Amino acid sequence: MTDALMALLAEPAPVAAPGLLGATISGKGVTVRITEVEAYLGAVDPGSHGHRGMTDRNRHLFGAPGTLYAYRSYGIHTCVNVVSGPEGTSSGSLLRGGEVVAGIEVARSRRGPSVADVALARGPGNLGLALGAVLGEDDGSSVLDGSGPYVLTLGAGLEARIAAVGPVAAIDELLDGGAPAIGRGPRTGVGGVAGGAAFPWRSWLVGDPTVSAYRRHKGAVG
DNA sequence: CTTTCGATATTCT
DNA sequence: GAATATCGAAAGC
DSSP states (O other), rough: HHHHHHHHHOOOOHHHHTTTTTTTEEETTEEEEEEEEEEEEEEGGSSSTTTOOTTTTTTTGGGTTTTTEEETTTEEEEEEEEEESSTTSSSSEEEOOOEEEOOHHHHHHEEEEETTGGGEEEEEHHHHHTTTHHHHHHOOOBSSSSSSSSSEEEEEEHHHHHHHOOOHHHHHHHTTTTTTOEEEEEEEOBGGGGTTTOOOEEETTTTTTTSSOOOOTBOOOO
8 A cells, every 4th residue: 555545535526537547446456457447426427326226236435445345246246446535425436347467377267268369358247257256245345455355556657647746737638649658538338417418437458368358238328 | 351240237317 | 126336248330
């Protein structure tokens, strides 16, 4: 855990999410470099699980910064978020895609023998499976201090910039001409206005092969 | 290239 | 009963 990581996760997800690009999440024999994320912002965001208040399923999304929030998607897949922003605001960044940089054989044993390296953690359901995330065991654990199964580590370049100018200015630099370029656009699979251009909260590393294909929701507006 | 469909837990109407 | 922060395979253009 570093002060820079704490400072980044003190910000709500729309600010913190791009800062997770290039960071690594490590645990259960696998390390993934994050290449694609989506931000969700609690009560003011109609696409957020926290929009209609706390339930037994989403309660860890309301936790302290650095809490891991895992949920079952479409009854089948396990997806992983990193909580950021003030405790109780249900702000989180969904990890949508990444490159397996260590433990490729472990990831492949979970995903299947015929899956290509770049596809092992491409897409939120696949990423959760590659990491071996389990709802009852991992939901609500910390990714900061090693008390849980996973540890999040910022990219060295961003960590230095956050230490120098603070998280908000460092993210501004990233979005405004960093290398590699960061793309921003509507969130994948989200319905209504929350899936439109009014919420351009999907962020990805442009040109990276481990970024998932964008699929528009039937009901997305914009 | 695009669209459709099945698998199915949780939540909302 | 309907919708959903998905995925992969299959079918149609």
